[in-house]
Amino acid sequence: MTTPILLLKTKSKPHDGYAELFAQSGKYEPIFVPVLEHKFLDAGLNVVRGLLREGGIGRGEDARYGGMIFTSQRAVEAFTGVVGEIGLVGEILGDVPIYTVGPATSRALRSIPNTKLNIFGEEAGNGEVLAGYILDHYAQWYQHRTVKPPLLFLVGETRRDIIPKTLMNPSLPPERRIQVDELEVYGTGVMESFEDDFREVLARTGEGRWVVVFSPTGCEVLLRLLKEKREEGTRIITIGPTTRDFLRDEFGFEPDVCAGRPSPEGLMEGIEGFEGGEGRGR
Structure with missing residues (x-):
């Protein structure tokens, strides 16, 4: 059984390094939920x-x-x-x-x-x-x-x-x-459809899922929708210290992991380290 990885970003074209790495691992199911419009x-x-x-x-x-x-x-x-x-x-x-x-x-x-x-x-x-x-x-x-x-x-x-x-x-x-x-x-x-899209994805994914946060934009909606779901085992990883610090400073919220490198490999290392028993990331 694969673990859902909710990537709060638009999938890059023609190739997306996050989709490829997580799908190839055989352990995770990458699911994209676009947040930003530019x-x-x-x-x-x-x-x-x-x-x-x-x-x-x-x-x-x-x-x-x-x-x-x-x-x-x-x-x-x-x-x-x-x-x-x-x-x-x-x-x-x-x-x-x-x-x-x-x-x-x-x-x-x-x-x-x-x-x-x-x-x-x-x-x-x-x-x-x-x-x-x-x-x-x-x-x-x-x-x-x-x-x-x-x-x-x-x-x-x-x-x-x-x-x-x-x-x-x-x-x-x-x-x-x-x-x-x-x-x-x-x-x-924030995309107008983000709240509804994220709510729908939360409804069809279960305990043990990860949410990857790439930007401070949309964090208020994210935390509001996760307020109850957090008790179901949803875990949060940020792409880097900027977003981690924003969650801390603006909402008093501590993510489970902050990726050591802003890359697919950095995210994978952070998630696997947490699941391997290293506990809350820096």
Whole structure:
């Protein structure tokens, strides 16, 4: 008998690493319950178009930005749409670093057609680690410049500010401090159908199921519907510390496990560790 794994996300196409890993294990049944709906923001995307067309991102002294940061696949999707219009992005951005967190976002960037980007930081796993990596790596990349050029960070309407705060920390020496400009390129909201869809899935899955939480968005609905079901043995795992801390701080709720890595393998390790007797995760 397989254990239901309720993945609160839209299934990726054409392949979804979570679906493939859990299904192949033979122990789990992955069930997707989409939570988020996204809309791209024209104001931010117009800025990106202008920067790419005018050479605003590059290694030269006259470029406005010396590199870019991505921490979500949605930001990559928004960027990919602009790249499809502009073309020649591999040539435009070939001499600047592109920083990303986690393998999924890195894969999404590498899949942009006809581009070859300098992608760094994919093993960081979270924003805090990535910020520390950027401080050292960017300093070497622009070691010939006393004042480092700003970085452009493509973000959604809802995000943490750990990366900008770390890179612009006033306590840093001026030669290490990096200006980060956040540019909103997409908005996120809860799908209107999420509550009904999740209620239906809860009704047909039983004790022992896992719920995988990928984002703070939708957590209020999630906890309200799980309030009674929790007693039936539903267990919660978060994709990383951001969502775990949100559940703790906003709702006083402690998930059973926080994945050590934001990846299918990290989730599998967290779930199997818990089931193997390691107890509540960090």
